[in-house]
Amino acid sequence: MHQTGDAMSTVAARPVPNTVDSRTARKITLAGCVGIFAELYDNGIFGFMAGTLAAVFFPGSDAAIQLVFLGYAVSFFFRPLGGIICGHLGDRIGRQRMLVFVILLISVATAAIGLLPTYASIGVAAPTLLILLRVAQGFSVGGEASGAMSFLAEHAPEGKRGLYTSYAQIASFLSLLTGTLIAAAMTSGLGAERMESWGWRIPFLLAVPLGITGIYIRKRISDTPNFNRLKEEGGLAKNPLKEAFTSAEHRRAMLLALFIPLMNGSGYYVLFSYMPTFMTNELHFGQVQGLLVTASSLVAICIAIPYMGRLSDRVGRKKVIAGAAIAMALVGVPCYLLIGTGNVALALVGACLMAVVFAGHTGVIHILLVELFPTRVRYSAYGLGYNVSAALFGGTAPLLMTYLIDRTGDVHMPAYYAVLTALGTLVAVSRVEDRAHLPLRDA
Template sequence: MNTVAPPQSGVVDPRTARRITLAGCVGIFAELYDNGIFGFMAGTLATVFFPDSKNAVLLVFVGYAISFFFRPLGAIVCGQLGDRIGRQRMLVFVILLISAATAAIGVLPPYTAVGAAAPILLILLRVLQGFSVGGEAAGAMTFLAEHAPAGKRGLYTSYAQIASFVSLLTGTLIAAWMNAGLGAARMEAFGWRIPFLLAVPLGITGIYIRRRISDTPNFSRLRAEGGLSRNPLKEAFSSPRHRRAILLALFIPLLNGAGYYVLFTYMPTFMSKILHFSSVQGLLVTAVALVSISIAIPFAGALSDRIGRKKVIAGSAAAMAVLGVPCYLLIATGNVGLAILGASVMAVVFAGHTAIIHILLVELFPTRVRYSAYGLGYNVSSAVFGGTAPLLMTFLIGQTGNTTIPAFYVVLTALGTLIAVSRVIDRAHEPLRDA
């Protein structure tokens, strides 16, 4: 197996930098690709797997939410192994698991063929996806941060966030293109399978790329010195400093849950089912917002390298608290132009959070426990405040008829993030700690 040598002394040649960045981003792309499919095709999946239910879309989002509660388990298992045997090995494993689970959804029998076994199998595969994603996000971000040159950790890790939104856009576009080309009847008959099956070539490509990359300099140095932890998570919980950091890793990403899963994953369903936008209109609004945030992310990452993570995230959270409701009211007008404006403004504001959140959390922990402790805190937060968001929004809007509920959720989580990030010691301009 050919490998690329890890960078030394913070110097990364351009060719190695490209491979490292690609290896870190490819799993994030695979992870979020499935969310794009689910968000846009919730209605089709509801018909295929829950045809006899009046709350079919709600049940699809129940399955979506359940998978998130297995992310912390994935973070614990993969994090423990990642801190003991290496980041690179676990990144190969998790992308294999993510791709296999996503592709397997594409061959599931429908409810009309096997009855209740169909939605049960769907949920079980979503659980497997949740487990693997729990190990992916922390692993990929740790990998990129530990490879990044001094003074560029914010920029390097922001590339993975660009991959996440480009992936979401890709999944949404593929699902929308197929829906428009095949029509509702053929999509329900067989077309819904194709986007999931595309995970096969994506996974093969990701595994090939990740197998050719060496482990990070931080981990390799610690292993050579005999400084690896035998039980990283136990070590993390035994330290008051690490326990406090895990608590911060739970609450600082509050806005990430609302911003990502409400603003992007839930948005297509919200616009079509609640606001009665056409599929094309909903796609246009979502696509422009995704392009906007993808452009803004690297600027936010680079800015955090200059002025610090804390200032950028606090500014983003404060702006979202102020602009969340007005922007959602623009979307709720039903006017496509105003909806694009509202969604794009929120997307650019949210870039200041999503571009920085992972590197800020990475910097809270030393190499010995970083993958485990960061992964656990972040994935518990994603499960509680992120994965449940589409389900919660669908339920509350159904109960109250109030279409501004997503806006209030975004504002509340923005305020929560603002309070939590005020407790952080900014380490943007310090080297990553090994112990």
């Protein structure tokens, strides 16, 4: 146990099993999922509407799509800052307060994008403001990911942490699907001209009711038993991140939190966020066809995720994530070859198969990372490692793919990236001590 003076004098050395009843845990999980849905809704809009945003904010540029994804990528480099600041406050004053703050921030930032003047109105100031609002979104999501997952895991009944936290991942993919469907429906209904004139604003403005709903629900829930118990015992860390860096165990865990999520780069950010743009621009699918493939794969992963979460509760996190990584390394290239045939039916098979495989990673990764850290430093240390990973290997992925495809002319770059990141995750997860069947540690 890591000790820091009198702050630890009354904290028990042994982990304390969570005694939250199932009904309360379900209520908390629903509240967490609604918040996560509101937080990540923007990713679906941004991915599908990249072409429209390019025309509105970067008209006449040959690299307009790349510039849009550059704005997408820039926001990810502010995720670690959000993770550090929100994590510090979350470990000091509580998870619930910070989760209300971050959903407020991202809702305001997303809605503000819908109110921005266009390049035609104010010139270069328009894309500058767009990127600044993306920065605010990145900061907010940096505080959301580790906070929400810590919150859910600390409320979940023993033996069901994998299942309960996997529901949050379903919410994240449903929000991506919802954003994509809304953007697609409006593009189809209004046409390119009206979408570029004013229609692009509406999906972003819908963040207002989503945010209000999320804030209302999160304000009505209590903080976690683990945090409250630690607070009552006087065991809260004065400087959680500093404490994490002074512990060799925690430094090693943060390093693992940096590399185990590698598959997110080729999964969430390429297979789902970038896929509509990739299929339209590089494979010359129609927008409706691209939407059908993406939406089908999102439905497939939402179905598969809870099974993977439940499986990890039974056999452990390492086995499920390692199995998913091996499977992705084997099927990544064949699946992208199916997508690249131009045949919608084959593309559906390829994308859905990859989605089911990726569920073994995304449905389990967060609970594995939560279990690496004790309550005293969990929000801060987990947030830093995971958000640095998202910045380096996640948000940059769409920009990297468009750049590499443009330079090489090889549309199979996403397939190579899928294999490479899967192998990286496999190596990293092999170094983890699996704590699936142990209570969460407070200190």
